[in-house]
Amino acid sequence: MRNYPFLPAACFAFAAALTPPVEAFRLWGSKDDFRIRGVAEFGALAVLSHQIQFGRQGTEFDYVEQGGQDLLFPVSRFSLEMDAGKRNTFILLYQPLRLDSRVDLEEDAVFNDITFPASSSLETVYGFPFYRFSYLREITPDGGQKFALGLTLQIRNALITFASSDGTTFTRNADVGLVPALKLRWNIPMGKRFYTEAEADGIYAPVSYLNGSDNEVEGAILDASLRFGALVRKPMALFLNFRYLGGGATGASEDDSEPGDGYVDNWLHFFIASAGLVYDF
DSSP states (O other), X not given: OOOOSOTTOOOBOOOOOOOOOHHHHOTTSOSSSEEEEEEEEEEEEEEEEEEEEESTTSOOEETTTTSSOOSEEEEEEEEEEEXXXXXXXXXXXXXXXXXXXXXXXXXXXXXXXXXXXXXXXXXXXXXXXXXXEEEEEESOTTSSSEEEEEEEEEEEEEEEEEEETTSSOEEEEEEEEEXXXXXXXXXXXXXXXXXXXXXXXXXXXXXXXXXXOSSOOEEEEEEEEEXXXXXXXXXXXXXXXXEEEEEEEEEEXXXXXSSXXXXXXXXXXXXXEEEEEEEEO
């Protein structure tokens, strides 16, 4: 996807970052000035729905029905978290995300005014890895359940390509952009060893309304998860995580260097099941 004339356009999320119970790691209320945790998770991604269109006259392409995204894809996520005092948490996260597929087209497909004919073999790459820096402020520091609110700044690093297998036809859309979002986290200890946690990063942005632009663009993202974890042995905990990752954007770029007429309509809905660990340094 591309840099639209709105950097703060797309992002609403309900994500997950592991948080052991208060008794286990003293998270959310550490007596130390700083505490650092590393979190890693690995799992499988299922595409619930994914449609894309490049160019106003382009094909409304269904990645699941037409583009080979009807399989499970491996996925991973890594983050570092630092508690500063009793109420502040800073998070640096990296999410690799790349879906490759190859299909035989049953009918013509048009992307950026380029036609890929029916019966030809089409290779697709949908790469949307992102980096995310977040800040959370604990608003219930003395209770058993912990609730925090904050902000996120996400860097998207998108690469979307369509190529014929014989190498004769190719089109590429790429974009590096900034996306601000809201963030929340809710941690519920369940005894001294177990916990449940939900977390969210995201926003919805009707850009023309926000910045007064004549360019009708809207974007959103939702990264939502529910996590169940247990302290196995200090300083390590294990967890199971269930995540919804969705969103997209609709609108036209005003950058003349973009392929085709600059119009993109791209919306996706992913479900991710994963397992992982947290290590408290």
